[in-house]
Amino acid sequence: MKIVVCVKYVPDATADRKFNADNTVDRVGVQGMLSELDEYAVEEALKIRDGDESGDAQVVVLTMGPADARAAILKSLQMGADSGVHIVDDAIHGSDSVGSSLLLAKAVERQGADIVLCGMASTDGSMSVIPAMLAERLGVPQVTFASEVTVDGNTVRVRRDGDAATEVIEASTPLVLSVTDQSNEPRYPSFKGIMAAKKKPVEEITLADLGVAAGDVGLEAAWTKVEAYAERPPRSAGAIVTDEDGTGANQLVEFLAAQKFV
Amino acid sequence: MVVERLLPSSEAEELLAVVHEICADQLAPRVDQAEADADFPRNLIHLLGQTGLLSLPFDEDDGGGGQPYEVYLQVLEEIASVWMSLAVDMSVHTLSASAMARFSSDEQRKTWLPDMLGGSQLGAYALSEPQAGSDVSAIATKAVPDGDQYVINGTKAWVSHGPHADFWLLFARTSADPKGGLSAFHVPAGTEGVTFGAPERKMGMTASTTTSVIFDEARIAADLRLGDEGQGMAIALSALDSGRLGIAACATGLAQGALDLAVGYAKERHQFGRAIGEFQGLQFLLADMSAAVEAARATYLLAARLKDADRPFSRQASIAKLVASDAAMKVTTDAVQVLGGYGYTRDFPAERYLREAKVTQIFEGTNQIQRMVIARSLLR
Ligand SMILES: Cc1cc2nc3c(=O)[nH]c(=O)nc-3n(C[C@H](O)[C@H](O)[C@H](O)COP(=O)(O)OP(=O)(O)OC[C@H]3O[C@@H](n4cnc5c(N)ncnc54)[C@H](O)[C@@H]3O)c2cc1C
Ligand SMILES: Cc1cc2nc3c(=O)[nH]c(=O)nc-3n(C[C@H](O)[C@H](O)[C@H](O)COP(=O)(O)OP(=O)(O)OC[C@H]3O[C@@H](n4cnc5c(N)ncnc54)[C@H](O)[C@@H]3O)c2cc1C
DSSP states (O other), rough: EEEEEEEEEEOOSSSSSOTTSSSSBBOOSSEEEOOHHHHHHHHHHHHHHHHOTTSOEEEEEESSSSSGGGGHHHHHHHOOEEEEEOOOOOOGGOOOOHHHHHHHHHHHHHOOOOOOEEEESSSSSSSHHHHHHHHHHHHHOEEEEESEEEEEETEEEEEEEEEOOOEEEEEEEEEEEOOOOSSOOOOOOHHHHHHTTTTSSSEOHHHOHTTOOOOGGGHOOOOOOOOOOOOOOOOOOOOOOOOOSOHHEEEHHHHHHHHOOO | OOOOOOOHHHHHHHHHHEEEEEEEEIIIIHHHHHHHTTTTOOOHHHHHHHHHTTTTOOOOOOTTTOEEEEEHHHHHHHHHTTTTTHHHHHHHHHHHHHHHHHHHHHHHHHHHHHHSSSOOEEEEOOBTTTTBOOHHHHOOOOOEEEEEEEEEEEEEEEEEHHHHOSEEEEESSSOOTTTTTTTEEEETOOOTTTTEOOOOOOOSOOOSOOEEEEOOHHHHHHHHGEESTTTTHHHHHHHHHHHHHHHHHHHHHHHHHHHHHHOOOOOOOHHHEGGGGSSSHHHHHHHHHHHHHHHHHHHHHHHHHHHHHHHHHHHHHHHHHHHHHHHHHHHHHHHHHHHHHTTTTTTTTTHHHHHHHHHHHSSSOOOHHHHHHHHHHHHH
């Protein structure tokens, strides 16, 4: 069994995030990291691999991003993944989710995968659309937002916790699976894992390797365009409820209800 | 603040990054409560073991990480900057396993070391006794041969995480000769006749349980003796040279944690219409704290590099322990000062850092004993 995990290299949210002159996120000049939500996807892949009885299951991590994005692959390899594929090409700059999913799908096809694993969302774009787009492009079922995963032969069964109900769905491989931060507890790389990762293969591929023309991806081809951006406004003072006539509790509940907290 | 380090390899840098992550995610949120409740963090020790942090400086052939002391100590320092007593537990474990790694037969290392270094076991160091602190030659615990066993009787004092340990490195008397009569033993947990005293009610480091370990007709196989009969003192002192470096690194980390707290506070706290960090009187205090931390780090790193190069390092280890523990005492005291009245309350960790710093001047050889070692080496 082959599991391809899509992992994204994202700007560190605790550092200063910046934009380029063309209104795209600066992914080169800033401190980046493996998207935390994708650690759950890596962990799930490792669990599926280690639970596979055939013993020949392998986990390939796939990322698309600038040269520094190799750090996201490295961290996944340190956690225990077997090999990495890095789509890196200047022409990718500015790709939207349509372009990103095209490249990722081509790279998955090139690998061949029984399970394509994704996080529930990236921690920067957080559109949660890539898994669905990948499934569509690959022509395979999608089982997304899994908070619990069971693999039995070529059947993958997941629990999805929604706002109103919990559903259990299943599909047969090949498929695209995305997992939430409730699905598992990602491991930390061990020192042995750090040493082993140094010897694991990482393949760098370009648009040409994927047979994608430069004009099909990148900023020009993007369906979306960022016209302008603004700094997040400074935090404003919270609402204060003063209980003068005994209606304080009601006001409080109304406020919480308006914010959809209750 | 992220400490500026010159690490010798890319794997060391990657290791420090993981340690940093574990400290932020797992240690920082738990330390205050665990220290307040005197709650020994067994599951975190387990995490450190799984991550390979309990075997870093041991040979790869023995199941260790094959890392230089220079790297191991900086990992220890990083942990101590967030959780002092956990770092001390880690240092004591390394100290306790070191005798098996250095003074064992091939047979012994094959039988015992893989598990000791596998990450699931925690070792403790049983040297001190109520009447034998600085003066190790006053040890009274006896190990008497009986067939292919030793029978052990006596009480060890002050054993760090004694009741939680999976093995003890025990020093006991095999003859009356004060110095030449000591021998070292590997005692696995579960040995019959071993019990523990009540936890000491300590000034600090409360999450690291310190108890006496009582041996009452405890029997261990004769092949659990490390080295020859009578070699115990040499083994104890050699282990302590390395152990002192561990304490120096812990003290440095503790001081760094206190400095970071003080700097953060000095930027936030306003008096006389300004952040207190804008007053030169306070700036000089912070500058001196920083100088003490960096000097402590440089001193232990030199000793570690000598050790890594297989050169004598005993005097430098004692100097490092002396300098770093005095730095920790000074820096933590000044951190309380920077926080003013709030520093004196348990709402901030400054007062805890101060309480934790004191012990670094006492254990693994008091600072008076360190001065004796240093002077003896100078005047030899
Ligand atoms: C170099 C670069 C330049 C970009 N420039 C632009 C731009 O100009 N305009 C614009 O609109 N957007 C741009 N993007 C953002 C990009 O379009 C989105 O990151 C992409 O659409 C994914 O959407 P998302 O982050 O919301 O992912 P989600 O759909 O929230 O992600 C879900 C999951 O998909 C997988 N995944 C997502 N992205 C990747 C990836 N890159 N590699 C591997 N797996 C992934 C992960 O498993 C993730 O958990 C750029 C991205 C990159 C890498
Ligand atoms: C929290 C904690 C954890 C510990 N963990 C361990 C452990 O895991 N294993 C273990 O074996 N021990 C452990 N110890 C014991 C520790 O190593 C001893 O406390 C230490 O060696 C000092 O011994 P003592 O307390 O008997 O003091 P003493 O030796 O009685 O010293 C009292 C004072 O006299 C001074 N003094 C003694 N001799 C001289 C001299 N010749 N010249 C000048 N001054 C002198 C000392 O410096 C000190 O100031 C621990 C202690 C503590 C507090």
